[in-house]
Amino acid sequence: xxxxxxxxxxxxxxxxxxxxxxxxxxxxxxxxxxxxxxxxxxxxxxxxxxxxxxxxxxxxxxxxxxxxxxxxxxxxxxxxxxxxxxxxxxxxxxxxxxxxxxxxxxxxxxxxxxxxxxxxxxxxxxxxxxxxxxxxxxxxxxxxxxxxxxxxxxxxxxxxxxxxxxxxxxxxxxxxxxxxxxxxxxxxxxxxxxxxxxx
Amino acid sequence: xxxxxxxxxxxxxxxxxxxxxxxxxxxxxxxxxxxxxxxxxxxxxxxxxxxxxxxxxxxxxxxxxxxxxxxxxxxxxxxxxxxxxxxxxxxxxxxxxxxxxxxxxxxxxxxxxxxxxxxxxxxxxxxxxxxxxxxxxxxxxxxxxxxxxxxxxxxxxxxxxxxxxxxxxxxxxxxxxxxxxxxxxxxxxxxxxxxxxxx
Ligand SMILES: [Zn+2]
Ligand SMILES: [Zn+2]
Numbered sequence: 001x002x003x004x005x006x007x008x009x010x011x012x013x014x015x016x017x018x019x020x021x022x023x024x025x026x027x028x029x030x031x032x033x034x035x036x037x038x039x040x041x042x043x044x045x046x047x048x049x050x051x052x053x054x055x056x057x058x059x060x061x062x063x064x065x066x067x068x069x070x071x072x073x074x075x076x077x078x079x080x081x082x083x084x085x086x087x088x089x090x091x092x093x094x095x096x097x098x099x100x101x102x103x104x105x106x107x108x109x110x111x112x113x114x115x116x117x118x119x120x121x122x123x124x125x126x127x128x129x130x131x132x133x134x135x136x137x138x139x140x141x142x143x144x145x146x147x148x149x150x151x152x153x154x155x156x157x158x159x160x161x162x163x164x165x166x167x168x169x170x171x172x173x174x175x176x177x178x179x180x181x182x183x184x185x186x187x188x189x190x191x192x193x194x195x196x197x198x199x
Numbered sequence: 200x201x202x203x204x205x206x207x208x209x210x211x212x213x214x215x216x217x218x219x220x221x222x223x224x225x226x227x228x229x230x231x232x233x234x235x236x237x238x239x240x241x242x243x244x245x246x247x248x249x250x251x252x253x254x255x256x257x258x259x260x261x262x263x264x265x266x267x268x269x270x271x272x273x274x275x276x277x278x279x280x281x282x283x284x285x286x287x288x289x290x291x292x293x294x295x296x297x298x299x300x301x302x303x304x305x306x307x308x309x310x311x312x313x314x315x316x317x318x319x320x321x322x323x324x325x326x327x328x329x330x331x332x333x334x335x336x337x338x339x340x341x342x343x344x345x346x347x348x349x350x351x352x353x354x355x356x357x358x359x360x361x362x363x364x365x366x367x368x369x370x371x372x373x374x375x376x377x378x379x380x381x382x383x384x385x386x387x388x389x390x391x392x393x394x395x396x397x398x
Contacts (some may be wrong), residue, residue, distance in 0.1 A: 010249040016238035018230040031217040037250045039215035047243040049210040051236045063232055064203040140251040
């Protein structure tokens with residue numbers, strides 16, 4: 001004996017969500033059926049809508065339902081000549097929340113990873129090069145993650161910038177503000193030392 | 200700056216799922232947009248379908264899209280005169296997986312909890328009493344959870360059975376098979392001692 005066919009289908013469908021196995025999927029199905037059918041119908045509708053209408057911004061590749069995202073449409077940002085390159089839309093949000101950057105972005109939607117078949121084209125570098133050619137970018141800030149792949153990707157794009165005589169810089173890595181030295185991994189500490197600044 | 204309106208709606212909608220906060224909701228939205236739009240459309244469809252068509256079995260109250268669930272429609276189970284009372288559809292599945300029970304079920308969809316306004320009617324005891332009146336039930340097995348509320352609920356139903364001269368028994372609580380005594384809580388151990396059987 002199992003659950004009814006439709007209930008089994010519902011449980012199975014929830015396992016398409018990351019980190020959701022059969023047990024969590026059961027909990028989700030029962031929770032919605034017992035306590036929040038309205039919320040479930042709402043989720044169903046917005047899910048359908050989002051999958052139909054959200055695509056990549058034509059200019060920066062972040063997710064948006066418009067042709068150009070809010071940031072790309074911002075005239076002062078376009079005039080800044082400043083481009084910050086990040087791996088994901090969540091990274092854009094993180095940088096925006098600092099309120100200390102007011103240029104444009106380019107979202108790679110990943111990083112170079114030859115072993116997974118992810119080369120320059122898969123992360124939109126042909127599109128990025130077109131922007132470099134247009135001549136509106138004066139400076140590039142490489143804000144990919146401080147991982148092996150993120151560093152390799154930053155390095156690759158820095159070379160591209162060099163070809164077009166565009167200044168490229170890498171964000172600093174070091175001890176997080178408020179972090180305690182003894183809990184920081186050695187690699188980060190090495191970065192913190194080599195990136196030291198005179199006071 | 201935030202995500203686009205539709206993307207924000209999608210993230211917000213995922214938080215209707217139990218145990219899903221804003222961070223997990225973001226991860227779900229990006230995962231589906233980047234990697235599994237087909238799965239997302241499938242989830243959207245089955246979610247809508249399930250919320251529209253899944254209701255309670257007319258006889259046992261478990262979830263089903265039919266008027267009577269599979270188990271209630273089973274003629275031999277109906278003839279058994281045996282009724283197992285559980286708190287949830289998941290409990291039905293757990294008992295079924297033992298392959299050692301072949302009667303019918305009654306699913307309370309909860310337990311008595313006066314503090315939350317959950318009285319006999321909310322857990323279907325009026326409906327259960329009608330079944331007792333019909334005279335087809337000879338024996339009731341009370342398989343509610345071994346919690347304070349589960350015990351109180353079992354006790355309440357046992358009294359009801361008594362009124363209708365129906366045998367009622369409570370499943371045994373004790374040390375789980377394969378469990379080690381030193382890791383068992385005192386309450387369970389007390390049950391195990393008081394429920395001891397002669398060898
Ligand atoms: Zn954009
Ligand atoms: Zn039923």
